[in-house]
Amino acid sequence: MKWTGPESQWTGGLAHWVVGDRAFISCAFTFKLPEARKWAIYYRSIGKTVAIGGPAMAHVKTQKYMEDVAIVPRGAGNPGRHDGALQRHNPAATIASRGCSEKCSFCIVPFMEGAFSELPNFPVLPVLCDNNLSGLPDDYQDHIIGRYKAEGVPLLDANSGFEPRTFSAKVFERWRVINKGVWRLAYDDLVERDFIREAMAILRGAGIAPRKVQIYTLLGNEPYEACMQRVREVIEWGGEPFCQPLMKLVSLTRDPHVKHDWTAKKLRAVARWANNRMWRSVAPRFEDYDPSVRRAPRARYDATQGLFI
The missing domain is CATH 3.40.50 (Rossmann fold)
Structure with missing residues (x-):
């Protein structure tokens, strides 16, 4: 397609x-x-x-x-x-459901949309922005996939991705039929460790390349060492971390919300090191990374993904 x-x-x-x-x-x-x-x-x-x-x-x-x-x-x-x-x-974006079954305190969705509501007659477009595809009822997931197949539209980006608590081999087999883009999940705190490790094992076991296993990795909601453990584990388990510093839900500036033992400078530096994939060759460990050396734009916006990287 x-x-x-x-x-x-x-x-x-x-x-x-x-x-x-x-x-x-x-x-x-x-x-x-x-x-x-x-x-x-x-x-x-x-x-x-x-x-x-x-x-x-x-x-x-x-x-x-x-x-x-x-x-x-x-x-x-x-x-x-x-x-x-x-x-x-985004003229190529659509949404087949609103809301989410999770109630993450740092996320705007619970305040904005509440629990799941289905939009069965959604326009079929290649960028699907549902908040939590794997948390939807099985029959509605099948409905979404069926509409993509019937209209011959490829799913190029499941933009907000899947919830590790509900991602399974069954969910993967269901969505791999149409998903031609990156597999996106989130590793927001260490409580999710076993769930994300299993989800990543399913993807890597099926031969999905590391660049197509993108894990949103929240920074700043836990102490530095806990956050860095999650970043390191995503890399070790065969995926790529996309780090997002914690922000207040009502912030009028794009500044991190500093908690625990973090500083705003360190939050930005870790995100830059991770999101520019400097861990591949320049500095395998963040501790070896010198943020003062300008190697890439400090905050580049990727308009195809809708992400600051």
Whole structure:
């Protein structure tokens, strides 16, 4: 299957457009809200009525930040509330379900969407953004896969991926039929150690290359040594860590939330070392890495993945 539709290209977390006398703004990340606010002020200055939504608007504090310059509709934090809003962020992106069965304290989804709700008539597009594909009921997973097969659309990116607690050999065999991209899971704390090790063993045992086993590895929610243990284990078990420093859910800047024995500088340095794969050759151990040596951009945005790397 070859995709001939729109190219996968993320806007970077902020989309805005005009329909008649109304301007719409969809903001994914709270640190993009200052930019969104400037756009709202501009649209108002040219006589448009402005409405804002998106995941960044899920919290009452961020709603109050915008309510003097834009209308904040009820349910504004729901990215699918406005038809086509997700495709404004990426024309190749879709979502077949909202919500998640997990209730991670550092994640916006529980506040924004709550438990699972299914969207069976979703547009079939190659970037699937569901929060937790493996946590969905088996029959609904089969429904999603069946629609991709029936419409001949390849799944090029299961963007938010699978939950290690519910990932199994059965789930892998089900999704490998259509998944042509990276297998994404998350290793958020050491409580998940056995689950992620088993999930990675399934993938590597099936011959999935390390570059296609990408493990979101949260930094800063546990002490330094615990976080680095998770990073090292992802590498040892045959995958690639993608490190994301912990942030406050309502932060208006892209600055880490510093806890435990971390510093903001160390959080950024570990993420740079890991996400630029410097552990492959430049510095196999983070302790051998010199952050002062400029080898790569400090924060490059990959628009195809929608990730800061």
